[in-house]
Amino acid sequence: MGVGDVSKRILLGRKLRSAQLGETLLPKRIALPVFASDALSSVAYAPDEVFIMLAIAGATQYVWSWKIAIAVALVMMAVIASYRQNVHAYPSGGGDYEVATVNLGRTAGMTVASALLVDYVLTVAVSISSGAQYAAAAIPAFQHHEATVASVLVLLLMAMNLRGIRESGSFFAVPTYLFMFAILGMCAYGFIEMAYGTLPLVESADLEIAPKEGWDEPLTTFGLMILLARAFSSGCAALTGVEAISNGVPAFKRPKSQNAATTLLLLGMIAITMIVSVIVLAKQMGLKYVDPHELERLTRNGEALPDNFDQHTVIAQIARAIFQDFSPGFYFVVTVTGIILVLAANTAFNGFPVLGSILAQDGLAPRALGARGDRLAYSNGIVFLALMAIALIVAFDAEVTKLIQLYIVGVFVSFNLSQLGMIRHWTRHLETERDPAERRRMMRSRIINAIGLSFTAVVLVVVLLTKFLAGAWIAILAMAFFFAVMKGIKGHYDKVAGELAADDEDSILPTRVHAIVLVSKLHKPTLRALAFAKATRPNALEGVYVSVDQKDTARLLEEWDDRNTGIPLKVLHSPYREVVKPIVEYAAAIRRANPRGVVAVYIPEYVVGRWWEQFLHNQTALRLKGRLLFSPGVMVISVPYQLRSSEIALEREQREDQRVRPGDLRRGRVSDRSDRQTRKTRK
Known part of the structure; x- marks a missing residue:
């Protein structure tokens, strides 16, 4: 075994046979943290963005925060219900791309694919950058080196995922469940205190917020609508990651569709409960929160805050107040929140390679993306995603406030085309279906997808209007770039196939x-x-x-x-x-x-x-x-x-292949007789 093989064995583990693919499939308890970490982690920054947007016109507009939370929850419920129809109708793992391609045509499918590719890259960049900022806040040595820290974290995630989806999922399951326990437990305790009238105030409750220039006058109806639209679009960042399960159906244990649909339902219930609870508690505890680059708008008793003032995140302020007499509780919440922000990128590391492999099969991406590695993961897709995310992190210096403006545009483009495709899907099947019970089920599913389309279309329009000039145009430009690249690759493969097609002249001998x-x-x-x-x-x-x-x-x-x-x-x-x-x-x-x-x-x-x-x-x-x-x-x-050195290497490889490894006998890869013979030979 050469140096390269030894290094791969240490980093990735022992190779897996193709027949062992079934061993890598995920039960629901592992699939939930694997595919839901992105959507759940948005609880760590979506409330912050909602309060930042509302604070533009001053703290008086926080009265709308819980209503925005309800609106976001309604959109998420509609999207979750819609995607439950998707995973049943298209369980092959193509997700939104397959739905759009089959029902709306190749151009729509490529649009969805380009949108999802951009969203996956941004998911990694935003989540890891946010985690790097948490790390820099806790460790002073990391300050001003956030991009380097984030790049290292991306490489570590890449290495973990190269070991296989089941191994990485088992590793990430514990922190994800701890995060759920921490946030839900904190919110439950906070609501109990609120019921008894003992709910404490957060550290920023005594601060005042000065409206931004141009927003200091009483808001008109139109101005209020613009403000709420911006806050709503920022809160909709909580919906990112929902589509990952529809792309990851093949990774579930059988029955795949049923397990994926159940996981989607669990994800929706947990995510909605968490984000609504955090926003409601923050409002009740008197939170004041502004853009971290505009801290001069915060004052205390009319006086400016000191230069070294540090504005903690929404969850950190809530945790510090609720656990003011129990500091381990505060540190536990903050720690697992920082960890989940890093692990949220794992959702993209599971969704991007699968989508890349499907695009490769359809001739829209390099065929190398469709090849499984030693651990049966789509290794090339994992490495490609990591490199693109690192490039984005370095380009934006790991600043979440800049990256967040590029976010969610792509995912809502895919949401809309997917729901439109599902409506066409049910309409087409209703034309031939004659069973009354089945027709009722299809009509019910079509109504669900129509509601989902209505909600996501409104959100997409709001997002484009409120975020386009703030940076969303970069995401749209990136989507156009991926679209052009996929079209070029498809054209190249079609041209090569035409040139390689056999004809009568190919049988002529030289x-x-x-x-x-x-x-x-x-x-x-x-x-x-x-x-x-x-x-x-x-x-x-x-x-x-x-x-x-x-x-x-x-x-x-x-x-x-x-x-x-x-x-x-x-x-x-x-x-x-x-x-x-x-x-x-x-x-x-x-x-x-x-x-x-x-x-x-x-x-x-x-x-x-x-x-x-x-x-x-x-x-x-x-x-x-x-x-x-x-x-x-x-x-x-x-x-x-x-040469002689090649023979030595061959003999070493043969000895390695014949070696009986732990678990081989139990898995049926070696007979009991050969096992005893191997032990006898060693003696």
Whole structure:
């Protein structure tokens, strides 16, 4: 096993057979934290954004906060109900992309795919950047290095997901459940205190908020509508991640659709309860919260706050007040909240690779994205997502306030097209369905999807109107870029398929085969290549040597005559000491002399067993093959010669393959007799 194999084994674990794919499927208790962490983590920043938007016109507008929370909850309920129809109708894992493609056409499907790709990348960037800011607040050494910290966290998540969805899910399950317990427990205790009239105030309750310039006058009806629309659109960030389950249905245990639908319902109930509870408690506890870059708008008794004033997040302020006499409770809530913000990116690491593999199958993405890795995860998709997220984090210096403006545009584009596609789906099936009970079920499902479309369409319009100039245009531009790339890739694959289609001319044999064997020295690899070329019985066969030194050439010619191979040796003189160019030009000249024939170039190559030996051999052969690949009518044949180091490496690999590993007997991969024989051999 080479250094590369050892490193992969340490980082990723032992390889899994394709037949073990069933072992990686997720039960609901693991699937919930795997696919719901993104939607649940929005509780950590969606309330903050709602209060920031309302604070534009001063703290008096906080009276609308709980109503906005209810509106967001209604939209989430509609979306959850709609996606439950999706997972039953399209359980293959294509999610919104498949729904839009099947029912609305290829263009709509590509639009959805580009929107989801942008959303997944932003999910990782926003969640990790937010987690990095929590880390910087707790560890002073990380301050002003948030982008570096975030990039490292992305790489760690990438490594975890490369180990397989089940392993990463089991690892992330505990923090996600702890987060649910922390937030729900904190809110439940807060409501109990509120019922008894002992609910404390948060640390910012005694502050005043000065409205932003232009918002200090009494609001008109239109102005109030604009303010509420902005707050509502920011609160709708809580809906991101809902679509991940529809894309991850294949990862569930059977019955896949039923388990996915149940997980969706649990996600909706938990997320709605958490976000509504946090917003209501924050309002009742007197929270005052503004944009972190506008702290000068906060005052206490008409006086400006000190320069070192630190505005804590909404959840942190609530936790500090509720657990004022129990500091471990406060630290527990804040810690698990910071962790869940990092782990929220795991939802994208599960959704993006699956979507990428489906796009690859449809010819809209590089086919490498459809290949499973050693641990049966879509490794290339995971790595690609990590690199794109890191690029975004570095470009925006891990500032959440900038990245959040790009957020949720893509996901609501996919929401709308998906619901429209589902309406078309039910309408098409109703035209042929005659069973009354089944027709009633389909009509009920169509109504649910129609309600979902109505809600998401309103939200999309609001988001575009309120966030376009604030940065949403970048997300739209990125969606257009992905759309163009997918269209270009599809066009390329279609063009290549057309060129490769077999026709009658492909059965015509070449009129002549001129074989040349490249000679550097007259040693065993060269003699093997000469023998192999002779065995193929070409019309013409000759050795070719590039002369760059007269003494070496004379010595080779003398050895060639002494060996008496019966094959002529062609010497190509190279006054400028080039080796590759003379051979390419000679092969091209032979081809021009006989356009209907082919030139077969045999290249002797060493096979080595140690990674560092690769740099010491075959470099000229690699360059030559790269050049000859572009020469029409020229065939390149590698003739390997195994050095002793390659045999040692092969023996080591064989011993590794025969080794009985823990659990092999239980899984039926080795018989009891072979197990005993292996132990006996070891003794």
